Amino acid sequence: VTAAGARARVRAELTREIVEAARRHLATEGAAGLSLRAVARELGMASSAVYRYFASRDELLTALIVDAYDAIGAAAEAAEAPLARDDLRGRWRAACRATREWALAHPHEYALVYGSPVPGYAAPEATIGPAARVGVLLCRVLADGVATGTVDPGPEDVDGSLAPDLAERLGLPPQLAGRAVLAWSSLFGAISFELFGHTHNVVADHAAHFDQVVERLADLVRLP
Amino acid sequence: VTAAGARARVRAELTREIVEAARRHLATEGAAGLSLRAVARELGMASSAVYRYFASRDELLTALIVDAYDAIGAAAEAAEAPLARDDLRGRWRAACRATREWALAHPHEYALVYGSPVPGYAAPEATIGPAARVGVLLCRVLADGVATGTVDPGPEDVDGSLAPDLAERLGLPPQLAGRAVLAWSSLFGAISFELFGHTHNVVADHAAHFDQVVERLADLVRLP
DNA sequence: TGTACATCAGTGAACGCGCGTTCACTGATGTAC
């Protein structure tokens, strides 16, 4: 039992090492420069050995993508968690800023998940949950506000454009769900624009501009 | 004179043909699959011959990027132009929708300019102007509204986060410029989220959701 | 108008590179009696 367990543990460790070497490579070279061979080289093993751990390049890529989504989500959650539950705007701000800071610190990993889709790569089921973490977190702040009556959901109106069970899944009144989705995509739109250089001649102080963006988005979702 | 002119004309034509073959290749294969050799193959010429027209792959890429920006800008402008000048919200809507529609029709070209930066590629000066066309157009709608008094710029406050000459360049009151930049990045954030699959389990009717996004962004910049 | 020369477009072979993936193999590590 111990013996078999030891083998499994070593295997899990090496799997982690491969993913982390791949992440380091991704961080420095970008997604295009990420190859199985380069990862194997960095670990000093034959390129064929990696196939004992990942069946293909795509499978390794999936691991990286899931990790990146999880890291972003974890960063946002960690920043938001310590704040007082009734400090809605503070929680919103903290989550948004942590997301941006993670993106600035890990530009290539950010680009991997929020940039152009990797050609020939179809995201498997496993990425769905992790991809939603930041959005879910933002909606939780909103939902808390609605539950305590601090957030006014606004006039009731039907929004048929969203997935039918979305508002329910998020615990939000339907008329707020659409605005939440907009704020969510706007948050990443602002981060992507900054990171990908579109605001180069437009914004001078990116942190200050982002802070204003966050406030406007908070207004948009009716946070007091 | 005619002879030399003829040579120059032929040269210009073939240059165009190369760019268009590259664009076709980009449209079907994506940016990663775009290579000088593939383009040369499609035109039935030796790969080395392309070097008579473009000094490097990057130079060809620049041509494609400039063309993509220009095409998006032209689409937005063409949709906005025929509307009555005082129909501010109509003009705003038309520009935004045309932008989205162009993106849906040309996903790979869109990803080339609004997705992850191409690794090892530094955007030259030539791309700055074309890249700004949609943003400039949106601001022109706003500026028209301010000029005619239909748009209330809101309370005066200093926004030090933007490039110092930006509001002037755009003909906008400073307190509106920040919101305009946010609306601009939010527009592309929404389009990118749709195109790159992030709203897959979230939005059911993408066109309808986008229409709502556009209205919310129009509200944000204080369009009546 | 005709000829000698210069310019230019396009060719095809080559260089050197890195990639993903497969395959038969060698040892080491574990398992069953």
Place this chain on the structure above:
DNA sequence: TGTACATCAGTGAACGCGCGTTCACTGATGTAC
């Protein structure tokens, strides 16, 4: 506890591919006298 066997990790060579770029070259097209 000791031995025979099975499982597994890792190797190294190979396949076949496509890429960007260079270079000496051949003809054709233009230019100058």
